[in-house]
Amino acid sequence: MTNYLSLSIKEIHELLVEKKITPLLLVNEAIKRAENNDCNAFEYIDKDVFEIAKSLVEPEKDNLLWGMPFVIKDNISTKNVLTCASSNILDGYVPIFNATIIDKLIKKKAIPIAKTTMDELALGGSGTTGHKGATLNPYNNEHIIGGSSCGSAVAVSANIVPFSLGSDTGDSIRKPASYAGIVGFKPTWGRISRFGLFPFANSLDTLGFFTNNVEDCFILLDATTGYDKKDSTSIVNKIYENKIEIDNCIKTAAVNKTIRIAVIKEIIDSIKNKSIVNEFKNILEELEKIGINVNYVSIEKNILRTIFPTYFIISCAESVSNNANLDGLRFGKYSEAVTYQESVLKAREKGFSKYIKKRFIFGNYALLKENQEKLYLRAKKNRNRIIDIFNNIFMDNDIVFLPASPDIAPKINSIFDKDYFVSDEYLIADNHLIISNFTGSPSITIPAGFFDKMPFGFNLTGRIFEDKKLLNIAKIIEDIIKFKQKAKKI
Amino acid sequence: MNYKPTIGLEIHVAMNTKSKVFSTGAVSLSRAPNSLDNVYDLAFPGVLPVLNKQVVINAIQVCYALNMTIDKELHFDRKNYFYSDLPKGYQITQHVRPIGINGFLNISLKNVIEKVEIERLQIEEDTAKQIHFKNFTLVDYNRSGVPLIEIVTKPCIHSVEVAVKFIETIHEIITFLEISNGKMEEGQLRCDVNISLSGEDKKLGNKVEIKNINSFSYIKDALEFEIKRQESLLSNGSSIDQETRRYDEKNKVTKIMRKKNNEIDYKYFSECNIPPIILTDNFINDAIKSSKELASVKRYRYINSYNLTEYDANLLLSKKEISDFFESCVKLTNYYKDLANWININVLSYINKNKISFNELKLAPNALVSLINDIKNNNISRNLGYELFSYMIENGSSLLEAKTALHIFKQETNEEIIKKLVLETLNGNMKVVNDYLKGKQNAVYFLVGKTIQKNDKINPKITLKIMLEEIKKIKKNN
Numbered sequence: 001m002t003n004y005l006s007l008s009i010k011e012i013h014e015l016l017v018e019k020k021i022t023p024l025l026l027v028n029e030a031i032k033r034a035e036n037n038d039c040n041a042f043e044y045i046d047k048d049v050f051e052i053a054k055s056l057v058e059p060e061k062d063n064l065l066w067g068m069p070f071v072i073k074d075n076i077s078t079k080n081v082l083t084c085a086s087s088n089i090l091d092g093y094v095p096i097f098n099a100t101i102i103d104k105l106i107k108k109k110a111i112p113i114a115k116t117t118m119d120e121l122a123l124g125g126s127g128t129t130g131h132k133g134a135t136l137n138p139y140n141n142e143h144i145i146g147g148s149s150c151g152s153a154v155a156v157s158a159n160i161v162p163f164s165l166g167s168d169t170g171d172s173i174r175k176p177a178s179y180a181g182i183v184g185f186k187p188t189w190g191r192i193s194r195f196g197l198f199p200f201a202n203s204l205d206t207l208g209f210f211t212n213n214v215e216d217c218f219i220l221l222d223a224t225t226g227y228d229k230k231d232s233t234s235i236v237n238k239i240y241e242n243k244i245e246i247d248n249c250i251k252t253a254a255v256n257k258t259i260r261i262a263v264i265k266e267i268i269d270s271i272k273n274k275s276i277v278n279e280f281k282n283i284l285e286e287l288e289k290i291g292i293n294v295n296y297v298s299i300e301k302n303i304l305r306t307i308f309p310t311y312f313i314i315s316c317a318e319s320v321s322n323n324a325n326l327d328g329l330r331f332g333k334y335s336e337a338v339t340y341q342e343s344v345l346k347a348r349e350k351g352f353s354k355y356i357k358k359r360f361i362f363g364n365y366a367l368l369k370e371n372q373e374k375l376y377l378r379a380k381k382n383r384n385r386i387i388d389i390f391n392n393i394f395m396d397n398d399i400v401f402l403p404a405s406p407d408i409a410p411k412i413n414s415i416f417d418k419d420y421f422v423s424d425e426y427l428i429a430d431n432h433l434i435i436s437n438f439t440g441s442p443s444i445t446i447p448a449g450f451f452d453k454m455p456f457g458f459n460l461t462g463r464i465f466e467d468k469k470l471l472n473i474a475k476i477i478e479d480i481i482k483f484k485q486k487a488k489k490i
Numbered sequence: 491m492n493y494k495p496t497i498g499l500e501i502h503v504a505m506n507t508k509s510k511v512f513s514t515g516a517v518s519l520s521r522a523p524n525s526l527d528n529v530y531d532l533a534f535p536g537v538l539p540v541l542n543k544q545v546v547i548n549a550i551q552v553c554y555a556l557n558m559t560i561d562k563e564l565h566f567d568r569k570n571y572f573y574s575d576l577p578k579g580y581q582i583t584q585h586v587r588p589i590g591i592n593g594f595l596n597i598s599l600k601n602v603i604e605k606v607e608i609e610r611l612q613i614e615e616d617t618a619k620q621i622h623f624k625n626f627t628l629v630d631y632n633r634s635g636v637p638l639i640e641i642v643t644k645p646c647i648h649s650v651e652v653a654v655k656f657i658e659t660i661h662e663i664i665t666f667l668e669i670s671n672g673k674m675e676e677g678q679l680r681c682d683v684n685i686s687l688s689g690e691d692k693k694l695g696n697k698v699e700i701k702n703i704n705s706f707s708y709i710k711d712a713l714e715f716e717i718k719r720q721e722s723l724l725s726n727g728s729s730i731d732q733e734t735r736r737y738d739e740k741n742k743v744t745k746i747m748r749k750k751n752n753e754i755d756y757k758y759f760s761e762c763n764i765p766p767i768i769l770t771d772n773f774i775n776d777a778i779k780s781s782k783e784l785a786s787v788k789r790y791r792y793i794n795s796y797n798l799t800e801y802d803a804n805l806l807l808s809k810k811e812i813s814d815f816f817e818s819c820v821k822l823t824n825y826y827k828d829l830a831n832w833i834n835i836n837v838l839s840y841i842n843k844n845k846i847s848f849n850e851l852k853l854a855p856n857a858l859v860s861l862i863n864d865i866k867n868n869n870i871s872r873n874l875g876y877e878l879f880s881y882m883i884e885n886g887s888s889l890l891e892a893k894t895a896l897h898i899f900k901q902e903t904n905e906e907i908i909k910k911l912v913l914e915t916l917n918g919n920m921k922v923v924n925d926y927l928k929g930k931q932n933a934v935y936f937l938v939g940k941t942i943q944k945n946d947k948i949n950p951k952i953t954l955k956i957m958l959e960e961i962k963k964i965k966k967n968n
Contacts, residue, residue: 083535096534097529097534196536231538232539233762233765329574330534340627369757
């Protein structure tokens with residue numbers, strides 16, 4: 001039987017409207033595929049949704065998400081459905097409320113079928129640190145899929161669902177998308193309410209999507225964007241609430257040479273995998289051919305090298321405070337003890353992995369009175385400096401275009417020597433996606449090609465609030481890349 | 491040797507808004523423990539703070555009353571620490587940019603004006619309430635997230651009296667602005683005091699902080715004890731350690747909690763879930779305009795427009811609820827002085843005797859005012875007035891209802907009818923009349939009483955007047 005789940009949202013919708021398939025059939029197939037998947041992508045598969053699927057009989061013509069199955073990263077609050085952020089400290093936690101994004105999708109009658117694995121509490125980038133162990137790449141189980149939204153990346157990459165929800169604090173959607181050969185989109189910070197998203201580093205956290213194509217991101221952003229009175233940082237300004245849809249003008253703009261794309265030279269120079277660089281340059285040529293301006297811009301390497309440490313300090317500091325509520329007393333796993341202090345100590349000692357504790361210690365250290373000035377506040381200052389540099393680039397350019405990662409997904413047991421983590425390949429080429437979390441910019445990774453039969457992706461980042469323009473340009477590039485044709489050859 | 495105390499105060503005031511400072515959870519102190527829980531106030535994963543507008547309005551009103559500079563932009567920070575009453579593991583407060591700075595309050599003490607400078611006023615959230623038992627502690631999250639303002643003075647107070655009077659004035663301000671119920675016994679106003687002594691070299695000694703005192707008298711006692719304790723240490727040549735203490739009400743002493751080197755590092759940083767909020771001039775002005783009248787303004791009106799004595803005015807203003815009752819009565823009468831007396835003496839003594847609050851008072855303002863008017867117009871005697879008052883305050887009835895119940899109707903003022911009764915009395919009591927004529931002045935009241943016995947509705951004053959006229963006639967005829 002055809003796997004309808006690998007189709008685009010619009011294609012599936014047409015089949016549903018024509019009644020060639022039903023939501024029940026889709027959900028059946030999705031759950032079967034989820035259960036048979038061997039990548040460790042799921043925390044919890046919700047079989048109660050069969051009833052919901054059965055109740056959806058009459059297709060809603062104008063509602064593209066009607067009856068569409070999807071999966072949810074496990075740090076997004078789902079009412080009456082286990083949500084533990086792949087951490088032992090939240091074992092058994094069943095929230096009593098839905099995240100706003102979930103309410104919106106359920107209202108559209110999309111069907112959430114599962115919660116997906118992630119790096120514990122989203123504090124990681126490998127997809128290997130959740131309490132259920134490593135999540136694997138469906139292209140090759142010897143490779144990682146990347147994180148922290150690892151399970152949600154697998155679910156789309158392995159055609160289990162047409163779309164999934166993730167969260168992105170450093171590059172937690174866009175890096176796994178690159179490793180998984182799919183689209184990963186992080187809208188402008190504030191576009192989608194964060195109410196119900198378990199916070200990692202709230203000044204950077206953004207909800208977003210994995211999809212098979214750029215157009216699906218339009219549909220999902222349109223369905224989930226908007227001001228939410230439960231999130232004071234959600235966008236109030238009505239100007240930004242224009243309906244989001246594919247804009248043919250952009251194609252005309254490309255022909256008229258009004259689209260300007262910036263490529264940061266130092267980041268390209270830091271990539272060692274020449275196949276990826278060559279493929280990237282090929283695409284640049286194609287873009288110039290259709291009339292898009294490509295500008296090489298420069299940022300000092302010394303500044304680019306500060307991106308990761310800056311991110312690490314800010315995110316660890318915010319995370320230690322954000323996760324101070326996890327004490328096992330009111331929800332999650334309670335630890336029996338005589339005193340309050342002992343109980344909390346025990347809950348946190350057992351509930352967090354060594355990796356989490358390290359980050360908490362680091363975050364605490366950066367916030368201590370005697371260290372704040374030279375660590376936390378300095379990092380915030382540097383963040384602002386990087387934002388300024390990027391805003392400068394955006395004065396003359398619509399988009400920053402770069403390979404999303406310097407290489408394909410690493411093997412699970414690959415060992416990097418210490419020098420690697422201070423190399424430009426790591427600090428610059430492997431961590432530049434963080435910049436759009438600093439700025440709050442919309443940013444999207446689209447699949448670009450293969451190396452060693454493993455996929456890699458390219459990333460586009462736009463001005464804040466210009467999600468629509470970003471997606472339009474991404475669509476143009478997607479059409480040029482023709483990833484699906486490349487995939488067929490693999 | 492003489493030591494001079496220098497005192498700084500930090501006062502926490504719990505607001506009486508409908509909902510909490512950062513959530514839609516209800517604020518109510520009378521509800522059963524943990525019955526008002528809201529996912530935000532329990533710090534469930536994924537919840538976000540949303541600032542309550544009324545809290546900002548209230549804070550602006552207090553800032554204005556304290557002559558403070560109001561920040562046109564709101565900023566919030568996190569104060570991080572673990573404690574069993576703090577579900578999030580941090581408190582949202584305004585560490586870096588408080589809404590109000592650089593204020594002052596002039597307070598008068600024994601006719602001397604003392605200026606107390608105020609450093610800052612900040613908005614923050616309350617912790618959960620803990621009830622400690624011998625082997626366990628209960629936590630009531632109803633209080634978690636109740637809006638607080640913290641008012642911090644400069645270390646500019648040099649006497650216990652000024653410190654206490656300042657706190658009393660703050661209490662008066664927040665209750666008259668109606669932003670707090672100000673019940674200290676329920677922790678709605680609580681105080682941390684900082685105190686250091688200086689000797690002849692005028693150098694300030696080490697600072698001792700006494701935390702969380704929640705009654706005027708405890709504050710006075712704690713300060714007095716602490717000054718004595720430090721004085722005796724200094725006199726013995728010992729030094730004062732910088733430390734945090736608490737007041738033990740039972741033994742009337744302060745006890746050490748922690749030394750300075752054990753101070754908590756709160757690791758403050760900015761709260762990015764609440765973006766900076768611009769306060770427009772219009773918003774600030776509207777907030778100020780909608781302020782309730784301050785006690786100081788009322789006091790001026792009571793003394794200058796109503797001609798009350800300062801003593802009476804102060805008594806009426808000693809509690810917001812007394813003044814509220816006075817205000818609702820004063821609209822209905824011009825007998826200000828009588829009204830003040832009735833409230834300050836009769837109403838208050840009833841309230842105190844029965845241990846009730848003004849909310850539970852059944853007496854309606856118009857009932858009291860009608861009574862006062864009736865007495866002033868000589869429609870009823872003062873004694874009858876007390877009887878009617880007792881009935882009205884007990885039963886919550888109107889004056890008419892009370893009169894009906896006590897069988898008192900409109901007084902008989904028809905002079906012909908009264909004269910007939912007077913003559914009857916005189917005829918039957920000639921011996922008493924003679925006594926009066928011989929100089930026994932009080933005898934006339936006996937005769938008036940005898941007359942009223944015949945008909946208790948006749949007006950006593952008119953009866954007396956006619957009685958005297960008739961006796962005069964008898965004297966002439968003799």
